[in-house]
Structure formats: structure tokens, C-alpha cells
Amino acid sequence: MIRIWGRASAFNLQKAYWTLLETGQPHERIDAGGDFGGLDATDFLARNPNGRIPVIDDDGFVLWESQAIIRYLSEHYAPDLMPGSARERALAAQWMDWSQTTLQPAFMDLFWGGVRMPKDKQDSSFVRGALSRTVTALSLLDKELATRAFLVGDSLTVADIPAGTHLYRFFEMEDIEHPDLPHVTAWYARLRERPAYQRAVMVPFDDLIGKESF
Ligand SMILES: N[C@@H](CCC(=O)N[C@@H](CS)C(=O)NCC(=O)O)C(=O)O
Structure with a gap:
């Protein structure tokens, strides 16, 4: 257990x-x-x-x-979930590290600035900046996913998990403009079919709205 x-x-x-x-x-x-x-x-x-x-x-x-x-x-x-060759595993590590060091900090600023911060304390230029950095990162993913269904290979691997975890919150955030990201959207649809994704990631976050601390 x-x-x-x-x-x-x-x-x-x-x-x-x-x-x-x-x-x-x-x-x-x-x-x-x-x-x-x-x-x-x-x-x-x-x-x-x-x-x-x-x-x-x-x-x-x-x-x-x-x-x-x-x-x-x-x-x-x-x-x-773990790619078979050393090169594919290296690519999976690349996407995991990129997600943690590039996408996640941008999205966390967006989520904390635009969801967790009470409305009357929100800094719109901070939120705009975080949204712009998040969209830049997601646009990079969109280009990558134009040529394949998952980030490494043609099935879900560890490469998809950190980045894919952002999508539910990003697409559920109501107060932001969502750019056209057709390949990210198609990837998100594939992830949403998975019962594990539904249960672990598609968790409503109403209780976090306006909640400035953990
Ligand atoms: N780098 C760590 C970060 C862990 C972290 O900061 N977790 C947050 C939740 S996302 C936490 O423990 N917050 C305190 C809390 O929830 O009370 C990891 O990826 O596991």
C-alpha cells in the first residue's frame, strides 16, 4: 500500500x-x-x-x-510511462524540467495573482505579465504538439505529466483571455479522457479563490 x-x-x-x-x-x-x-x-x-x-x-x-x-x-x-531509450528518457527529463522551471513559475504567478489574490488586491499588470509568460510557454508546447499526440512518442509518458497538470486550471480560469492553442487543446482533450487525470487534476478550485495563503 x-x-x-x-x-x-x-x-x-x-x-x-x-x-x-x-x-x-x-x-x-x-x-x-x-x-x-x-x-x-x-x-x-x-x-x-x-x-x-x-x-x-x-x-x-x-x-x-x-x-x-x-x-x-x-x-x-x-x-x-517511462520511455524506453536513453534519448527518449532525456527528452522526457527535458520536458519535465522545462515545465517545472518555465511553465510552472509563470502559471503559478497567474494563478496566485488572478485566483488566489482577493479581487480588491489584484495587480492587473502583474496578472497580465504572468498571463503573457504562460501563453508564451503554452505556445511553445502548441508548436511541439503539432507533430505528435504526446510530448515524447505516441502515448502518455512522464514527459506529459507536469505540463499537462496545468491545463485544467488554465482553461477553467474565467477572467483571462484564452488564446487559440489548437494542438494544446487537442492534447488536453486526450488527457481529459484518462480517469486518473479526471480524478487527480480536474479538481474544482473554488475553495482557493481569494485565499491568499496556503
Ligand atoms: N518542489 C516541491 C514543492 C512542494 C510545495 O511547495 N508544495 C506546496 C503545495 S503545491 C505546499 O506544500 N504548500 C503548503 C500547503 O499546502 O500547506 C515539489 O514539487 O514537491
């Missing part, structure tokens, strides 16, 4: 939880963080000294950092 800690609305939990659900392994998700708290408890800090979610415990093997969790769960339990 794999245990994973994290509230369902946490973006980094969603990446790891989506992967866990794709493996089909028996598991238990334990709410932690946000209003559930518990991240400063001694037993939690013993698992993750950063006091952050997600964390997993797989039969005594404890791991934190969402993208390390994605890689571990895939290699161990869902080899189909």
Missing part, C-alpha cells in the same frame, strides 16, 4: 497523484497542508523536512519532491 500525503487541491500533489493513479497500485491519500495543516508536525517533518506536500511512503521508502515521485512511481510500477 502506497501512502501519499497532500490536499487534493495542491498543484504539486496533483502531478504525483495523477501518476500514482496511472499505476493502478493500491494506495491511500492522506489530506495534509492548507486548511488540513499538519506540515509542521514532528512525524510529517520526519518524512519531509521541508514541510511540504506531496510526500509518499512506499513500504517504508519515503520520497518527496513531486517530480522525483513521478519518476519513481513510473519506473517502479508503470514502465509504459
Whole structure:
């Protein structure tokens, strides 16, 4: 039984939880963080000294950092999610790292600035800037996805998981203009067909609107 800690609305939990659900392994998700708290408890800090979610415990093997969790769960339990050749694995690493260092910071600024920040405190130029950076990153993906159905190869791999996790929130945000991104939209439609994506990522975020802190 794999245990994973994290509230369902946490973006980094969603990446790891989506992967866990794709493996089909028996598991238990334990709410932690946000209003559930518990991240400063001694037993939690013993698992993750950063006091952050997600964390997993797989039969005594404890791991934190969402993208390390994605890689571990895939290699161990869902080899189909891990490309077969060293070059394809390198490309998957490239997309995962790009998502974490380019797309995610832009989108987090957009989400925190435009959703979590109470309306009367929102800085429209900050939100515009974050939207522009997010759209630049998604446009890059759109060009890539013009030639193939998934980021590496022709089926879902770890390459798709971090970037793909952004799409539900991006397309559900009502107050922003959504540019025409036909290939990203088609990729999103493919991800939305997956029960694991529906359960882990398509989580309404009404409870986060105007909620400035975790
Ligand atoms: N780099 C870490 C970041 C972890 C992180 O910052 N998680 C956030 C949730 S997305 C958190 O723990 N926030 C505190 C809380 O939810 O109470 C990862 O990818 O796992």
C-alpha cells in the first residue's frame, strides 16, 4: 500500500497523484497542508523536512519532491510511462524540467495573482505579465504538439505529466483571455479522457479563490 500525503487541491500533489493513479497500485491519500495543516508536525517533518506536500511512503521508502515521485512511481510500477531509450528518457527529463522551471513559475504567478489574490488586491499588470509568460510557454508546447499526440512518442509518458497538470486550471480560469492553442487543446482533450487525470487534476478550485495563503 502506497501512502501519499497532500490536499487534493495542491498543484504539486496533483502531478504525483495523477501518476500514482496511472499505476493502478493500491494506495491511500492522506489530506495534509492548507486548511488540513499538519506540515509542521514532528512525524510529517520526519518524512519531509521541508514541510511540504506531496510526500509518499512506499513500504517504508519515503520520497518527496513531486517530480522525483513521478519518476519513481513510473519506473517502479508503470514502465509504459517511462520511455524506453536513453534519448527518449532525456527528452522526457527535458520536458519535465522545462515545465517545472518555465511553465510552472509563470502559471503559478497567474494563478496566485488572478485566483488566489482577493479581487480588491489584484495587480492587473502583474496578472497580465504572468498571463503573457504562460501563453508564451503554452505556445511553445502548441508548436511541439503539432507533430505528435504526446510530448515524447505516441502515448502518455512522464514527459506529459507536469505540463499537462496545468491545463485544467488554465482553461477553467474565467477572467483571462484564452488564446487559440489548437494542438494544446487537442492534447488536453486526450488527457481529459484518462480517469486518473479526471480524478487527480480536474479538481474544482473554488475553495482557493481569494485565499491568499496556503
Ligand atoms: N518542489 C516541491 C514543492 C512542494 C510545495 O511547495 N508544495 C506546496 C503545495 S503545491 C505546499 O506544500 N504548500 C503548503 C500547503 O499546502 O500547506 C515539489 O514539487 O514537491
